[in-house]
Structure formats: C-alpha cells, structure tokens
Amino acid sequence: MGKQLKKMIAFIRGFINAKLGSKLSREKIEKIQQTRFNKLQREALSTSEFYSCYVNKPLDEYPVIRKAIHVENFNIINTAGLDKDTAFEIAIASEKSRDFTPDYKGFSVGLSSGTSGNRGLFVTSVEERAQWAGYIIGKLLPFRCGKHRVAFFLRANNNLYESSNGILLIFKFFDLIDGLNKNIKKLVKFNPTILIAPASVLLKIIEKKPKINPVKVIAIAEVLEASDKRLLESYFQQKIHQIYQCTEGFVAATCSEGNLHLNEDVLIIEKKWINQESGRFSPILTDLKRVTQPVIRYYLDDILIEDKAPCACGSNFTRLKAIEGRKDDIFYLRNNRNELIDVFPDFIRNSLIIVSAELIEYQVIQSEKNKLVIYILPFNEVIRKNISSALDELFNRLDVLIPQYEFDEFKVIDNGKKRRRVMRQIDG
Ligand SMILES: [Zn+2]
Structure with a gap:
C-alpha cells in the first residue's frame, strides 16, 4: 500500500x-x-x-x-x-x-x-x-x-x-x-x-x-x-x-x-x-x-x-x-496547627477577579513558604489594598495563616511561553 x-x-x-x-x-x-x-x-x-x-x-x-x-x-x-x-x-x-x-x-x-x-x-x-x-x-x-x-x-x-x-x-x-x-x-x-x-x-x-x-x-x-x-x-x-x-x-x-x-x-x-x-x-x-x-x-x-x-x-x-x-500550581500554606493546606489556583483566581473591574492583568506566585508575589496592572494603591483584603478573606475562610504579600507591577513578556496566572515556585 x-x-x-x-x-x-x-x-x-x-x-x-x-x-x-x-x-x-x-x-x-x-x-x-x-x-x-x-x-x-x-x-x-x-x-x-x-x-x-x-x-x-x-x-x-x-x-x-x-x-x-x-x-x-x-x-x-x-x-x-x-x-x-x-x-x-x-x-x-x-x-x-x-x-x-x-x-x-x-x-x-x-x-x-x-x-x-x-x-x-x-x-x-x-x-x-x-x-x-x-x-x-x-x-x-x-x-x-x-x-x-x-x-x-x-x-x-x-x-x-x-x-x-x-x-x-x-x-x-x-x-x-x-x-x-x-x-x-x-x-x-x-x-x-x-x-x-x-x-x-x-x-x-x-x-x-x-x-x-x-x-x-x-x-x-x-x-x-x-x-x-x-x-x-x-x-x-x-x-x-x-x-x-x-x-x-x-x-x-x-x-x-x-x-x-x-x-x-x-x-x-x-x-x-x-x-x-x-x-x-x-x-x-x-x-x-x-x-x-x-x-x-x-x-x-x-x-x-x-x-x-x-x-x-x-x-x-x-x-x-x-x-x-x-x-505544581497548588499553593501550600500552613494553618495554625502547622499542617499544609492545599490552596487551589481557582481559589486565588476567583478572589482576584472580583476585586476590581480595573484590574487588567495579574499573576500570583508563591515564592516562599510564607510569601506571595503579586504582579498587577494597573499598579496602584487601591487595587493593592483590595487584593490584600480579598486574599486575607480567602485565607481566613480556608483557615490558613495569612502569608506575606509583595506587590509589583505586571509586565507583559511575550516569549511564546504558556501564561500561568497562578504559579508555585517552591517545592511542595
Ligand atoms: Zn457534552
């Protein structure tokens, strides 16, 4: 054939x-x-x-x-x-x-x-x-x-x-x-x-x-x-x-x-x-x-x-x-009994998208055990505050200890790579 x-x-x-x-x-x-x-x-x-x-x-x-x-x-x-x-x-x-x-x-x-x-x-x-x-x-x-x-x-x-x-x-x-x-x-x-x-x-x-x-x-x-x-x-x-x-x-x-x-x-x-x-x-x-x-x-x-x-x-x-x-994108955060709790990416996404209609872009990265780096566009005080309180509310609801937030401006990098809005950069 x-x-x-x-x-x-x-x-x-x-x-x-x-x-x-x-x-x-x-x-x-x-x-x-x-x-x-x-x-x-x-x-x-x-x-x-x-x-x-x-x-x-x-x-x-x-x-x-x-x-x-x-x-x-x-x-x-x-x-x-x-x-x-x-x-x-x-x-x-x-x-x-x-x-x-x-x-x-x-x-x-x-x-x-x-x-x-x-x-x-x-x-x-x-x-x-x-x-x-x-x-x-x-x-x-x-x-x-x-x-x-x-x-x-x-x-x-x-x-x-x-x-x-x-x-x-x-x-x-x-x-x-x-x-x-x-x-x-x-x-x-x-x-x-x-x-x-x-x-x-x-x-x-x-x-x-x-x-x-x-x-x-x-x-x-x-x-x-x-x-x-x-x-x-x-x-x-x-x-x-x-x-x-x-x-x-x-x-x-x-x-x-x-x-x-x-x-x-x-x-x-x-x-x-x-x-x-x-x-x-x-x-x-x-x-x-x-x-x-x-x-x-x-x-x-x-x-x-x-x-x-x-x-x-x-x-x-x-x-x-x-x-x-x-x-890899599940965040692992601790509760007050020192147990690791899974925080699923859609929890984070859902908390952020309701913050403000002005929020154009974001990315949240768990960079350390107790730290999230949050990139946002536009980068302003009002959105920062709203995101902090939305995340505080989420973590309280999940009964996990609130991690440290570090904010920075979101920059569009078009390198053809997959875009992931919620990312974990430390090992579970
Ligand atoms: Zn069907």
Missing part, C-alpha cells in the same frame, strides 16, 4: 472514530477500551523492552510512570529502535530553526515543555499523526460545504496538524515567535473559518480587532479562565471551544454544548484523586493508539475537575467542569 494511501486511511479512521464516540454507552466505551488495550499489548507492548514483561497482565499491574521515567527509559520503551540523544538533538535543532520538517528514521520528534524543568520527548509515525489529526478534526469540525480554512497559532507545530492538510481543510500554521503584528496581517488575508490559539493569544488577537469571521474559535494549550472566556465569547458572538491536548495525548475536547469531555475511546484515563468531594483529580493516561512510543499509565501533573451531571449533548464520556492547571 502506498504511503499516501496509508496516511489517508489512518486519517479517515481517526475521523470516524471521533464522530462515533459521542454516541456510545458507558458499557460500550469500557468494552472498546479493553479490546483496544488487548490489541495494543499484542501488537506494540510485546515488542517494547520496557513493557514486554507485563504483556497479558491487566492494566492496573503496569507501573504508573511520570515524565522523568518516560524520558529516562526512552530507548527501551519505544518500539522503533530510536535513540534518546539523537532524538533530542533533532528536536532541539527543529525548535531553534523553527523548521519542523526534519524527521528521525521517518518519525517526527517533538519536545514538551515541563513546568519543573524536565523536558518530555515524543516521537510519532506518519500514520499515528494522521490518525491523531483525523480524530481531532472529527471532534471539532462543524460541517461545511467546501474546505475549512484553519488558522493555528502555536509555539511549535511538530507536523501533527499538517498531517490533515488538504484532506478536509486548508491548514495554516502561525508561529508565535513571529510576533503578533506580522501574524495578524497574515491572518486577515487567510480569513480563517476556524481559529485555534492559546487563550492568551486569542485575547491579544481581539485587541487588534482584525476583520475575520471564524465559525468556530478554539482555545488550546493553557487554562481558559472564566473571565477570559466571557470576553472572547462576547467578541466573537459564539461559544469558545477548548481542546485539552498535550504531547502526551489528546485528553479532552468540548462538545456541541461547549462542555469538556474526556476522550475515553482513544485513551484510558484513571483518576488519581486529589479531592474526591470536589471532583479534583490528576489523570493517568494510557493511550490506546500510540505504538511507536507507548504512553502507558502516564501520570500528568494537571488538575481536572469532574462534573457528575449528565451533559445535554448525550455523550457518556466523563464530563469535566474545568481544567484547573498544573498541580
């Missing part, structure tokens, strides 16, 4: 998968997961040195691994005989040159940014990428006569989305490194039907008020804060959709109702509970489709919040209330 044909079939398979998934019963979802996991064991894990000794065991007997272990064991996890150092060299060279076409023995190589400094390394085959792209497009594309024009703003493109180019859409990648003005000109000329960008970039785009009329707007790559969502929705006069996708897997996407659901037909997602009562958990991912570099029981440091209520769209995939961000 020709390479192009194989790619096309993989894309269509992914696309159909995505379209069918939302109709499945819970029982059927679990059955599909099991069948696909068995197939994965037979066809891929049996040829992985790291996993071959687990084959024929149930999933819960496989080790849960984190990014560091996944990277460390790259050579014996991957099934294509690829070498870690060579793969890193190629990925780093691509990042530097912004040319993401070079491959490694026909496989595409990408890096994932780490919050705690360690980088992830991910390789995929042409077919895996085509299937992945087909699945994403199937999840997100509204029906249209004629091809969609998809504008995609991203830090690095890793060839993933270009796999879909030409089949159902025309895809254009906008490199964030190029700066916004240049990109906006290109964007207006391209006139996208679908606009995909990180939330902070969408916000910058609407500041420029470009003449574009996308039928769908999708926020990716960072937490979409409720206030930003409202702003974007009122500008574009439509629901803002989200995909929650990282190099580790395509975890969730919004449905027709605008609610997030886990993609449980291509992933098995175990829940590591952080707080079951509030529905907060970190996902442990098993990708049922990746064979070049298996992702098995991979622990992601993100916090997701489950929503138990059924969704009007009818999907039986687990519904999420929100993606709260990296677990």
Whole structure:
C-alpha cells in the first residue's frame, strides 16, 4: 500500500472514530477500551523492552510512570529502535530553526515543555499523526460545504496538524515567535473559518480587532479562565471551544454544548484523586493508539475537575467542569496547627477577579513558604489594598495563616511561553 494511501486511511479512521464516540454507552466505551488495550499489548507492548514483561497482565499491574521515567527509559520503551540523544538533538535543532520538517528514521520528534524543568520527548509515525489529526478534526469540525480554512497559532507545530492538510481543510500554521503584528496581517488575508490559539493569544488577537469571521474559535494549550472566556465569547458572538491536548495525548475536547469531555475511546484515563468531594483529580493516561512510543499509565501533573451531571449533548464520556492547571500550581500554606493546606489556583483566581473591574492583568506566585508575589496592572494603591483584603478573606475562610504579600507591577513578556496566572515556585 502506498504511503499516501496509508496516511489517508489512518486519517479517515481517526475521523470516524471521533464522530462515533459521542454516541456510545458507558458499557460500550469500557468494552472498546479493553479490546483496544488487548490489541495494543499484542501488537506494540510485546515488542517494547520496557513493557514486554507485563504483556497479558491487566492494566492496573503496569507501573504508573511520570515524565522523568518516560524520558529516562526512552530507548527501551519505544518500539522503533530510536535513540534518546539523537532524538533530542533533532528536536532541539527543529525548535531553534523553527523548521519542523526534519524527521528521525521517518518519525517526527517533538519536545514538551515541563513546568519543573524536565523536558518530555515524543516521537510519532506518519500514520499515528494522521490518525491523531483525523480524530481531532472529527471532534471539532462543524460541517461545511467546501474546505475549512484553519488558522493555528502555536509555539511549535511538530507536523501533527499538517498531517490533515488538504484532506478536509486548508491548514495554516502561525508561529508565535513571529510576533503578533506580522501574524495578524497574515491572518486577515487567510480569513480563517476556524481559529485555534492559546487563550492568551486569542485575547491579544481581539485587541487588534482584525476583520475575520471564524465559525468556530478554539482555545488550546493553557487554562481558559472564566473571565477570559466571557470576553472572547462576547467578541466573537459564539461559544469558545477548548481542546485539552498535550504531547502526551489528546485528553479532552468540548462538545456541541461547549462542555469538556474526556476522550475515553482513544485513551484510558484513571483518576488519581486529589479531592474526591470536589471532583479534583490528576489523570493517568494510557493511550490506546500510540505504538511507536507507548504512553502507558502516564501520570500528568494537571488538575481536572469532574462534573457528575449528565451533559445535554448525550455523550457518556466523563464530563469535566474545568481544567484547573498544573498541580505544581497548588499553593501550600500552613494553618495554625502547622499542617499544609492545599490552596487551589481557582481559589486565588476567583478572589482576584472580583476585586476590581480595573484590574487588567495579574499573576500570583508563591515564592516562599510564607510569601506571595503579586504582579498587577494597573499598579496602584487601591487595587493593592483590595487584593490584600480579598486574599486575607480567602485565607481566613480556608483557615490558613495569612502569608506575606509583595506587590509589583505586571509586565507583559511575550516569549511564546504558556501564561500561568497562578504559579508555585517552591517545592511542595
Ligand atoms: Zn457534552
């Protein structure tokens, strides 16, 4: 079979998968997961040195691994005989040159940014990428006569989305490194039907008020804060959709109702509970489709919040209330019994956004055990006082000792990195 044909079939398979998934019963979802996991064991894990000794065991007997272990064991996890150092060299060279076409023995190589400094390394085959792209497009594309024009703003493109180019859409990648003005000109000329960008970039785009009329707007790559969502929705006069996708897997996407659901037909997602009562958990991912570099029981440091209520769209995939961000961003503060208390990022965000309509930008960083650094724009006394008292109130309610606040002016740094409004810079 020709390479192009194989790619096309993989894309269509992914696309159909995505379209069918939302109709499945819970029982059927679990059955599909099991069948696909068995197939994965037979066809891929049996040829992985790291996993071959687990084959024929149930999933819960496989080790849960984190990014560091996944990277460390790259050579014996991957099934294509690829070498870690060579793969890193190629990925780093691509990042530097912004040319993401070079491959490694026909496989595409990408890096994932780490919050705690360690980088992830991910390789995929042409077919895996085509299937992945087909699945994403199937999840997100509204029906249209004629091809969609998809504008995609991203830090690095890793060839993933270009796999879909030409089949159902025309895809254009906008490199964030190029700066916004240049990109906006290109964007207006391209006139996208679908606009995909990180939330902070969408916000910058609407500041420029470009003449574009996308039928769908999708926020990716960072937490979409409720206030930003409202702003974007009122500008574009439509629901803002989200995909929650990282190099580790395509975890969730919004449905027709605008609610997030886990993609449980291509992933098995175990829940590591952080707080079951509030529905907060970190996902442990098993990708049922990746064979070049298996992702098995991979622990992601993100916090997701489950929503138990059924969704009007009818999907039986687990519904999420929100993606709260990296677990690294939980603040740990002490109470007067010297116990550490979790302060979730949305507590901080919710306290700040109600302070004043004048507050344009902020970032709160736990820099020491007992200290928060708070960057604000505009930087004035009234807002400072209001924030201090809102945070005092929050910490009193949580029964934690009030930390020291240090205020400074918020400065916009546009380095293409993910924007995190709530950040912890000390170890838990
Ligand atoms: Zn739904």
